Amino acid sequence: IAGITQAPTSQILAAGRRMTLRCTQDMRHNAMYWYRQDLGLGLRLIHYSNTAGTTGKGEVPDGYSVSRANTDDFPLTLASAVPSQTSVYFCASSTTSGAYNEQFFGPGTRLTVL
């Protein structure tokens, strides 16, 4: 593994179904993030984690949950998917020390909820 991986690459999901998007990083970054990206809108933060064992809510957390059991993994769960959750989801990570802590992004998961 090099950097951040996400799975699946894409998924079509029936409304009401539960879905977990996976994210794994091998850079030993403390902080991890989940964003959604929709056409015409900027990246919007769903949830974040500054360190293993802690999580926080971002701008658009409703309908999503996360966990951070260890440094490397940060799964995002949709408990009961709705069509408005159709989007491209990006996981990112960063250090929490240093000059500017730029975020490194995974390749994204394209999710369609029908």
Place this chain on the structure above:
Amino acid sequence: GQNIDQPTEMTATEGAIVQINCTYQTSGFNGLFWYQQHAGEAPTFLSYNVLDGLEEKGRFSSFLSRSKGYSYLLLKELQMKDSASYLCAVKDSNYQLIWGAGTKLIIKP
């Protein structure tokens, strides 16, 4: 509320220079980032400004004026591979990134 404004789309010619502007209104300021995103791919980091002035990195430069809430990304000697979206993001008082919608840059031969 917090707001980041960028032009939606710009067109430029190969070999030319283009300036992409970004204005922001955020609760606090802890730095401004520029990212590049090719279609269907993840954003990748280009530059960071936290103090006023110009930061140069090869063909790309980024400028910041904190008093005006303004930044620009300058791309010189444009190449076809520079066709992408350019995202401006500000780190707010909670150290979270607030993102603009991005500027799609189209390069013509």
